[in-house]
Amino acid sequence: MGSASRHAITSSKAALAGLGAKANLALGEQLFAAGRAFAESAQLRAVLADPAVPAADKSSLLGKVFGKGLDATASKLLGQIVSDRWSSQDDLLAGVEEIAIRAAVSGSKKNEAVDAELFAFSRAVSSDAELELSLGSKLGNPDAKAALVVKLLKGKASAATIAIVSALVQQPRGRRIGALLSYAADIVADQAGASIATVTSAQPIAAAQLTSLGKSLAKVYGRELNINLIIDPAIIGGLRVQVGDDVIDGSVSSRIQELRLQLAG
Structure with missing residues (x-):
């Protein structure tokens, strides 16, 4: 995303957070539907992503397009989203989609992972x-x-x-x-204040060991880590851990490959 869009998504996340209990699955589904409508109409998308069009005009257009298809909460939030400056039409679509996902899980029960x-x-x-x-x-x-x-x-x-x-x-x-x-x-x-760590192992890992690994990673990244475990015998042994763009590759297969490269050089 461009710098304008990054600012817009931050603003949109704040607007969603301000809704409290009104941020829920129903809101997310309405935003998803709106995003599909944006994607299907180049003309609508162009107007809503145009920074020269006044926010009031954009909100009025949304009302004409969706009518009663959006409740008051969804209409207001969507109006706030399109009133921000987005770097491109694609970024606007991505922004609506992200806020829809965040809204959809905001009302999830704590035991729903x-x-x-x-x-x-x-x-x-x-x-x-x-x-x-x-x-x-x-x-x-x-x-x-x-x-x-x-x-x-x-x-x-x-x-x-x-x-x-x-x-x-x-x-x-x-x-x-x-x-x-x-x-x-x-x-x-x-949205839950955590990140995802994808851990690849050649064999299953005991729950206690995964918990310990999660705590260690949390100290490094400064936030809770939700661990997704992949069993892949091809790595032979060791672990491969990925958090976002960071990759910690301690697998045996990786070491073998490094040795092969050294020998070839």
Whole structure:
């Protein structure tokens, strides 16, 4: 995102936080629907992203486009979002999507680990080529993709997870399904004041060891870390830890590769 958009997303997050209990799944679903409408209309998107158009005119346009499709809370928040200066139309779409995700999980119960559910679904999709194609194909019908997500996750995941995944597969904006779910999980964790650490191990790790690792990483990063564990025998031994763009690779396979490079040099 450009600098203007980074400021806009900060402002939008503050506006969402100011809603208190009104920030909930219903609000998130309305914002997701608005984002799809923006994506489908180049003319609407151009006007809303134009910094020369007065905020009052943008709010009036939203009212004409959505009518009673948005409740008072969603209408006001969306008006605040589009009134900010965005670096591009794509950044505006991304901003609405991020705030929708944050709103969707704001009312989640404490025992609903939405980021963990997103990770689990991502792993399931990546292991099933047919499913990945069904959800990620550019030629697929958006409504059919959403219906498939509901069928797969109903009764197995929280309502927030289902809403987020359904919305993302309908509007991927050129992103692969794995990247979509990873991106959403990061936002969900951040909304709860945490980050995600993806730990890859050659074999299962005891819960106590994972807890200890999480505490150690939390000290380094200064915030809570939610750990996603991947079992991959290919790394042979050791651990590979990724937090955001940071990668700590202590796997045996990595060391072997380094040795090979040294010998080749």
